[in-house]
Amino acid sequence: MLLIHCPYCEEDRSELEFRWAGEAHIARPENIAAITDEEFAEYFFLRNNEKGLTYERWRHIHGCGRFFNAARDTVSDRFLMTYKAGLPKQSIPPAEEATAVAEEKTVETWEATEGDAR
Amino acid sequence: MRKYSVFAIAREAMRAHKGWEAQWTSPEPRSAYDVVIVGAGGHGLGAAYYLAKEHGITNVAVIEKGWLGGGNTGRNTTIIRSNYLYEESMDIYEHSLKLWEGLSQELNYNVMYSPRGVMMLSHNVHDQQSFKRHINANRLYGIDNEWLTPEQAKAYCPPLDISKTARYPINGAALQRRGGTARHDAVAWGYARAAADRGVHIIQNCEVTGIRRGPNGEVQGVETNRGFIGAKKVGVSAAGHSSVVMEMAGVRVPLHSTPLQALVSEPLKPIFPCVVMSNTVHAYISQSDKGELVIGAGTDQYNSYSQTGGLQIITHTLDAICELFPIFRRVKMMRQWGGITDNTPDRSPIQGVTPVPGLFVNCGWGTGGFKATPGSANLFAHLIARGEPHRLAAGLNLDRFRTGRLIDEAAAAAVAH
Amino acid sequence: MSVSGKNIGAFRIKGAGRLTPARTARFTFDGKTYTAMEGDTVASALLAHGVHLVGRSFKYHRPRGILSAGAEEPNALIDVSRDAARRQPNVRATVQEVFDGAKISSQNRWPSLKFDVGGFNDLLSPFFAAGFYYKTFMWPKEAWMKVYEPFIRRAAGLGVAPTEEDPDHYANRYAHCDVLIAGAGVAGLTAALSAAATGASVILVDEQPEVGGALHADSATTIDGQNGYEWAQAAAAKLKAMPNVTVLTRTTVFGYYNHGFLGLAERVTDHLARPGKSSPRERLWQVRASRVVLATGSIERHMVFSNNDRPGIMLASAARTFLNHHGVAVGRKVGVYTAHDSAYEAAFDLKRAGVSIAAIVDCRAEPGEAVLAEARSLGIDVLTGHSVTDTFGRLRISSMTVVRNGGSNARKIKVDALIVSAGWTPSVHLFSQSRGKLRFDEKGQRFLPDIYAQDCVSIGGCNGTDDLAELIDEAIVAGGGSIALAGENRFEWTGGMIGAAEGAGPDTVVKAFIDFQHDVTAKDIRLAVREGMHSIEHIKRFTTNGMASDQGKLSNMHGLAIAAEVLDRPIPQVGLTTFRAPYTPVTYGTLVNHSRGDLFDPARKTPMHALEAAEGAEFEDVGNWKRAWYFPKRGEDMATAVNRECRTVREAAGVFDASTLGKIEVVGPDAAQFLNLLYTNAWDALKPGKCRYGIMTREDGFVYDDGVVGRLAEDRFHVTTTTGGAPRVLHHMEDYLQTEFPHLKVWLTSTTEQWAVIAVQGPKAREIIQPFVEGVDISNEAFPHMSVAECTVMGVPARLFRVSFTGELGFEVNVPADYGPAVWKAIWERAESMGACLYGTETMHVLRAEKGYIIVGQDTDGTVTPDDAGLSWAVSKKKTDFVGIRGLKRPDLARDGRKQLVGLLTNKPSDVLEEGAQIVADPNQPKPMTMLGHVTSSYWSENCGRSIAIALVAGGRARIGQTLYVPMKDRTIAVEVTDMVFFDKEGGRING
C-alpha cells in the first residue's frame, strides 16, 4: 500500500484515499475534432508505460478530491515528487534520478531474476 | 530426446535416476538465427516449438533475460477456458483449448491439463444477461458453456454458499466443463524441452538491450548484454515488458503494465473440485494438485514493474472468497506473489505485424495469457513464418486502435479474464 | 514427573524451566489425554510425555517428529480444535500453546499415525523422484483427470479443511509509529529501550508469547547483571509502562510492503481455554512506520545426512529451549551431531540436567576451543572430524551410525534423541520483502542485508552480528537513543556449514532430507541440476524445495549449497529464491477481519426501503444498492405481479422509488458551457425550468451514461445519471473540469443522497400529486413534459420534475431524503385510493421497453455509439467540441453495417426471447455460426399482449421488416425486426 504525498493536503496519506488516473501531461488536442485517426489513437491509446521514471496523475478522491501529478519510479514504486495539476512537467534533480536508476539496477532484479545476490 | 514414460521412470529408478538427460541445453548464442524470439515464457517457447515443428524453421533462438518460464508463465493461477464473447476471442481461446487437450501427449510432458470445469458466478440480473449472452454466442460457435441454477452450482462446487441471505446472493452460474487448470511450470518446461530437441536455442540470462534496424527500417537483429544476435525476423513476446522491448524498435504499443497478485493457502486435503470465478465480488479460486487453494487477486491500480502490490488487494479478494466460501475463513494464506501484466485498452491481446518490417509482436494478454499459451504460440509461429496473421488471429492486429474496431471483452462482458 | 497428583510428563526435569508447576492444562492428542503445564506448547507438552512421533510427511508419509521449537517448524503440523466449528488444520505444534480442553490430532495419515497406509509411498520412493509426475500419467489421455490426478490429490495435501463456517471474529487496527521493531530478543528490546528514551512512538513486536527471543533457549547470558531471560521480561515491563510504546507479543510481522507499511497478525485467543466473547480471535495490524528496525534473529539449520528425519532428531537450540524454558528433556540418551559450537551449549545444559550425552559428533576437525574444553570437563565424549552417516528406528530414532570423516569404520551408537546443528541462518525474510538487496558473507556462509530499499535497519542475528556487546551497541544506535547496557555470554560460537554433510554426497542414494515437509532430499537437488534446471528458481519449482508451509526457512540454504556444488558455481551466482510474504501463514479471517456479513460490502438502501419492505417488496442488487424489484401481493409470483403493475401504471398510475438515480449539482457561471463539453447535446438553449435527456460519451465516442438534466437557473443544473454510473460519471466530470477545462468557473457536487425521489407515473399521476404540491402550477400547459420546478411538497422544499420513463404522464418528486418516507406514505395512500400501484424496477424495465427507451449498460455495453442506439438526434451537429466528437468519427464507428438497436417481435407472440440470445440470418448454417447480434432486453408485455424485445443487430435499421432467427438449445425462434416503439407509437400519452 503506497504512501502518497498530496500536494494540496500537504501530507502523506494512504493509497486507500487515492485513485490512479493514468499518465500525466497528455494534453487533450485543442482542435480535437480536426486531428487524424492516427493522432487520435496516439492521444487516446498510446502511453509511454515507462519502466523507471514515470509521470502520472493521481486523484485524492477520498481526500481533497484534487487531481495532481506525480513522478514515480515504476521499478521501485518510489515517489520522487508530487505536484499540483496544471504545473508543467517538473524535472527531477539528477541525484534523485540517479538513485532511481541505480535502484532499477539493483532492486528490479530482486525478483525478476532472483538469482544474483551480490 | 528420450521419451518420458512410466517405463523410463522404472528403468531410472533402478539406477538412482542417473540416466536422465538435461531437458534443455544452455548453448552459447550463435551470431545469427533465422528467427529470434524475445521472451522465454510459454508463448515464446511455444512459438519456437511450432516454428520448428509446423513451419520447418529450426534455426531459432529464444532469448530470455532471466530464467525460462519465470515471468507470468510461472506466476499465474493457471485457469484455462475459452468461453469468451467475441468471435476474435473465441477463435484464439478455443484454438488454444483444443491444443491444451492434447498438449501432454504432443510434448511428451505431463502439463497436467485438468478439465475440472470453470464456473463463473452470477449474482444479479445484469450478470445473468451477460452470461447468457456468452452462453448463446459460445453455443452457436461450437464452444461449451452452460447455465446452472444456484442448486446445480452448489452441487458442482459443494463449498459454495448459495443462501439468499448472502450480501450478493448467487442467482446462477455459467459453467464451461472443458475449462480447468494446468501445471504452469510444466508448460514452459515441456515446450522448452520439445523446442530444444528440434534444435531451438534457448538462451537464458540474456537481456535484449536494443533492436537493430537496417537502412530501410527493417529488423536486423537484437543487441543483448551478450552481444549482437542477428535475425531477419524478431518476435517479441515479453508480457509485462513488451512495451519496453518494442520501444527499442521505436514502436509504441498501447499497453500499461500493472502488478497482478495471487496467493496460495497451506496445503489441504481435496475440498475444492473446480475453478470458480466471480466478477461481481472479485474473486477466483481453485485447488492445486498439492492441495493449496490458489486464489487470484486483482491488479493494483497503477503502472508498475515491481512485481509487488498492496496488501489491500489481497484482503479485498479474500473477503470475497470468504463470503462465497465461509468455511475457508480459518484457512491460512501461505504465500503471496505478484506478476506484471500488460494490458491493452480493450483488454484483448495484440498479435500481429508492426510498422517495422520483420518485427512481430505478441502482447497485451493482460491477466489472461496463460490459458492462451498453446493457441497464441501456435498462431504467433504462423505469423512469424508467413509474415501475415493466421485467420484465427487476424482481428488481434495493432491497427484496431486506429480504426476503433476494438474487441472489447471488458466492456461487453463485465467478466474478468 | 507429577505435581499435585497430576502427571505432567516423565521427561520433565525438576527445577528446570520457567513454567509454573501449579498451573496445568489437559489436552488430548489423537484421543489420548495428557496433562501439560501452562506455558507449554503442544510440542513441549508432548515431549514431556516422551511423545516424539507427531506427523507424517507430505510425499512419502514418513514418520516425523518435532524438529524445532519455533515458527520455522516444518514437521510437527497438527490439527487443533476447540469445538467442531473451531478446528484449525496445519498448526505448528511448536507455536500452539496448550489450553485446557484442546483436542489435538495428527494429520496426513490413515488409519493412524503409527500405521499409515500412505507410508507405502516410502517404499516406492525410488520411482517418486523429483518431478517424476511430469514424465508419466499421460496415457490414456483422459486418465490424468479421472484416475491419476484424484489419486495424487488424495495423497497430497496436509490438513483437512474446516467444514463449518468459522464462528470466531477478527479485528483490524491501522496504526502509525516512528519506529517499528520486529523481534523482541536482546537486540529488539535494546533498540526499543533506546528508541523509547527519545520519546519516539515505538511498536515492538514479537511472535512468541513472551519477549526474549533466543534467550528462551539460553541459560548462560547475563545482561545488565541479570539472567538474560529475566532481564528481557523486566525490560518489556518497563517498555509497556511507557505511554509512547506498544508491545505486541504473540504477534507476527508477516509482511513488509511498500513505503514503510507492515502487516502484523496478533493471535489474541488461541492460547486461552475460555476466550472472552467480545475478543477477536486474531487481530490484523496495518502499521505505517517511519522507520523499521529488524531484529528478527536467526534460525538454526539442521544437518543434511542419511535418514536425518526420524522422530527424535531435532535442532540443538530446540532441545535447549525445551529444557531451559519448558523444563523438558528431549531424551535420556542424547546424541549430538553438529558443525557449530552452539550445539555444545545444548549438550552442556542437558548434561547438567542429568541427561546422558552419548557423544558429540562434530564434523569439524577443530571446534571452538572453549566449548571443547568445557565438554571435556563435563566428561562428554567429543568425536571431532566425525560424521553421523545414518540413523535407525522406525517411529523414533534408536541409534546412529558414526564414521570418522574419510574413514570406513562405522560404529553404531544407541541414542533416543539426536540433536543437530549446522549453524545459523539470519532471518532476512522481512528485509528481503522490503526489497532490500542481500550480499553473501563468504566467511559466515550466509546472506546478509546489504542495500536497503526503505528506511530500515537490521540488527543482531539477522544482520550477522554474533558478538553480544557488538549487538547491543548496534541496537542502541538503531534505536536512536543513548542508553547504557552491558551483556556477557559464556562462549563465543564458531563454525557452521551449508549443504550435504559427509556421507550424503554426490554418489549416494541415501535420503538426506533438506525440506522435511515436502520430502526433498539432497539427491533431488542433484537430479534437478542434471535435468537442466540451473536456475535456483527452476530447482525450487522442480523439486518443490522450500515451497512447503514453512517456506524453506530451514531448507533454502542447504538446497542452494548443494545446487552450487553440483553446478560448480559460487553460491552468490546461483542466487537465492525470493522471500515472499507472509513470513508465516496468516488466517484469511484475520486478513478479512471486519469485512464479513453486513460489513462485507455496504448495502445501500433508499430512505423508503423499510416502507417498501413492509409492502412486501422483493429487492434486487444494483451495484451497492438494494432496489425494490417488484411488489407481489399475496399469492402472486413475479410474472403475475409485474403484469399487474405494468397494467395498473398505464390504466391508473404507479408509484416508484427512483432515489438511487445519480444526481450531480452543476453550479457556476460556466455550467452550461461545461455540460456542452461533457454531453453530446447542446445546453445553451435549454431554459431554466426545462429538462433535457442527455447522452454522455467518453473520448472514444461510445455511450458512457445518460440521464435527464434539469436547468434550475442560469447557473445551476440538476444532472441525473444512471444508478450504477453515478460515481464514475462524477469522477469523469471532475477529471475534465480539473485538468482539461480548469478555466471554467463551475463546481460539481454529488447530491444523489440529498434527495428522495418518488416517481408517480400514469394517467392519474397529476391528480395524485396535485394536493401535495405548492408553489407551482402543474397543469399540462404551465408545466409540460420535460419541465422542472422548485416548489414545496407537503410543505417541504422540493424539486419537481415532469419526466417520464414509462411514456405516461409522469412526475418525479424530489424531497430532502429524511422527508422521503413521510411524503411517500402520503402519496402512496392517495395513489392507492385512486387505484394506483407500487411498482419496482422490473415493471420500470418493461414499461420503458414498451416505449423503446434504452437502459445504458443493458441495451448498450461500452461498444455502442449514440447512433447505434438510435440517439443521433441527441448528438449536436453544431458544437465544435465535446468529449467524444473525434472518437465518433473513427472509421469503424462511422462505417455501415454496425450493430444498431432495433425492436424484435417473435412470430409467436407468446414466445419471450432470452436476454442474451444470439441472432442469425440463417439458422441452418454450420457452427461456428455468423451472429448478427443479440437480444439486449426482452419481456412479456402485458400492455401489448405479447412479447417484445430490443436487440443489437448488425445493420439493424436497414433490416426492419426482415425475419431473422434466434437459435436456442432446443428450438429456433423466428423474429421480425421492427422499430423500438411497441406501445403508443404516436406518443400522445406522455402529454397527459
Next chain:
Amino acid sequence: MAKSKTDASRTLPLAGFHGGSSTVRLEAAAPAQRISLRASADDVPALSGALGLDLPVKPKTSATANGRTALWLGPDEWLVIDEGTVSPGGRLMQAAASSGVPHSAADVSHRNTAILVSGPGAARAINAGCPQDLSLTAFPIGACSRTVLAKVEIVLLRTAEDAFRVEVWRSFSDYAFGLLAEGAQDAAL
C-alpha cells in the same frame, strides 16, 4: 380539492442505532443543516463574511463560530455544518448566496448524517477502518479530513481530545455505524 398542507415528519437514517463499549460511546448526531460550499480562493473573504465564520484555508483544519463549523475538505471546498436548526435548506444556502461572489452551494443536509464517537477508545475505534494517523499530534482537536472508513468514504472531525464527528452519506451510515461498533468493541480490549 383543498390542498393538504401537512408538515411531513423526518425519518433519520440512524434512528434507533446505538452502540459502543466500555471505552467508546457511539451515537447518531442530531439533524443539522449542511452545505457543500465551493469557491475560488479570491472569494473566500466574501463568503466568510456572509457565513459569519472564517472559512479555513489551511488543509485539514476547521473553523467554528456562531454555531457553525466549516471544514476544509479541499482547496476550493468546504463542508459547512450548522447545528442550530433542523429545518431543511434555507439559512446556510441564503447566507452563501448573500455573499454576491461566484460560488457553488449545494444543500447536503440530508445527504450526510453524522455519528458521534467519543471516549478514550474513540480514535482506536475509528482506526479499525480508517488509515489515517489519529494521534493528537497528527490529528489535533479541530482537525478534519475526508478519508475512508473501511469500504466507505467519511469526513472526520475531531471535536475534542477523545471525541470525533464522523460525517457519512446516509446510505453508508448503517455500514459505518456497524464498523465503528465493532471497532469500539475491539478498542475496549
